[in-house]
Amino acid sequence: MNQPLIAPSLLAADFAxxxxxxxMVNESEADYLHIDIMDGVFVPNISFGFPVxxxxxxxxxxxLDVHLMIVQPERYLEAFAEAGAAVIHVHYEACTxxxxxxxxxxxxxxxxxxxxxxxxxxxxxxxxxxVIDVVLIMSVNPGFGGQSFIEHTYRKTARxxxxxxxxxxxxxxEIDGGVSVDNAARxxxxxxxxxxxxxxxxxxxxxxxxxxxxxxxxxPLVA
Ligand SMILES: O=C(CO)[C@H](O)[C@H](O)COP(=O)(O)O
Ligand SMILES: [Fe+2]
Numbered sequence: 001m002n003q004p005l006i007a008p009s010l011l012a013a014d015f016a017x018x019x020x021x022x023x024m025v026n027e028s029e030a031d032y033l034h035i036d037i038m039d040g041v042f043v044p045n046i047s048f049g050f051p052v053x054x055x056x057x058x059x060x061x062x063x064l065d066v067h068l069m070i071v072q073p074e075r076y077l078e079a080f081a082e083a084g085a086a087v088i089h090v091h092y093e094a095c096t097x098x099x100x101x102x103x104x105x106x107x108x109x110x111x112x113x114x115x116x117x118x119x120x121x122x123x124x125x126x127x128x129x130x131v132i133d134v135v136l137i138m139s140v141n142p143g144f145g146g147q148s149f150i151e152h153t154y155r156k157t158a159r160x161x162x163x164x165x166x167x168x169x170x171x172x173x174e175i176d177g178g179v180s181v182d183n184a185a186r187x188x189x190x191x192x193x194x195x196x197x198x199x200x201x202x203x204x205x206x207x208x209x210x211x212x213x214x215x216x217x218x219x220p221l222v223a
Contacts, residue, residue: 003215004184005031005194007065007174008207010056011047011145012198018052021202022059028208029215032065032087034176034196036145037080039070042094043143050083057084065196067115067176069142070094074101081108089113089136089174092120102131113174117142118150122160129169134194135160140177145198149178154190161191181210185217 008030013021025033035053040046047069057064063086070076073090074097080088088105092114095101105112113134114125118141125135137156140147157173164171172193179187180200187195197214204210 001185001188001217002193003217004188004192006211006214007032007034007194007196008201008211009034009036009145009176009196009198011036012202014202018056019059021207022056024207026059026061028211030062030211032194033060033062034065034067034198035085036067037070038143042071042091043069045143050079053080053083063087065089065113065174065194067113067136067196068094074104077101077104077108081105081110085110087111087113087134089115089134091115091117091142092124093117099128099131102128106131106133115142115176116156118152122156122163126163126167129164129167129171132169132171134172134174135164136174136176136196138177139175139179142177147178149180149183154183154186157187157190157192179214181213181218184214188217 036047038045038047065087066085067089088110102112111133113136115136117138139149139153174194175187175192176196179195179197201207201210
């Protein structure tokens with residue numbers, strides 16, 4: 001089994017110590033820094049916007065994996081590319097012209113990610129596969145960190161892996177929400193390539209160790 005790439009989610013960082021937490025990510029075995037942008041319309045929460053993203057970018061040496069939980073994300077693609085996003089994820093549910101939006105993300109020099117809410121079937125991606133670099137499966141309902149992992153994600157991941165292989169797509173599979181050492185190994189086994197982890201990293205006694213354990217798929221100790 002390949003080791004997954006790990007994307008700690010800034011949403012769970014200490015916002016009064018952002019530079020310290022970004023430095024921790026720099027020094028760790030993390031592969032990306034995941035950035036959650038919430039607009040209070042697409043999701044019932046507001047996170048942060050460009051000033052914070054630009055400040056983080058100044059210190060962060062990992063590629064930025066930007067998750068847009070906003071309506072009409074096509075209006076802001078240039079701005080997020082300019083702000084340093086390596087990957088831009090747009091929600092399937094927020095895009096009227098998904099093919100056009102994903103194509104535009106690639107034209108801007110970023111990797112194109114599409115996000116599926118827990119209720120959204122994978123079948124809607126069949127006709128846009130050729131313009132997708134990453135499919136991000138939400139394993140919680142988007143809008144908040146620290147929620148419980150939804151169990152159907154294992155089956156959904158395995159089905160998506162199969163659909164991508166059948167369609168000849170090399171898109172990666174990313175999982176976001178409630179990821180911890182309790183489910184990391186099983187998600188990787190099901191076909192996940194990238195794991196986003198907020199609370200299980202930043203609330204851990206040693207976040208860098210938590211990142212390593214997610215990567216290694218260490219099974220939780222049974223009490
Ligand atoms: O997109 C998100 C929420 O909408 C976050 O990336 C996700 O919730 C990560 O936080 P945690 O690991 O604490 O669940
Ligand atoms: Fe996210």
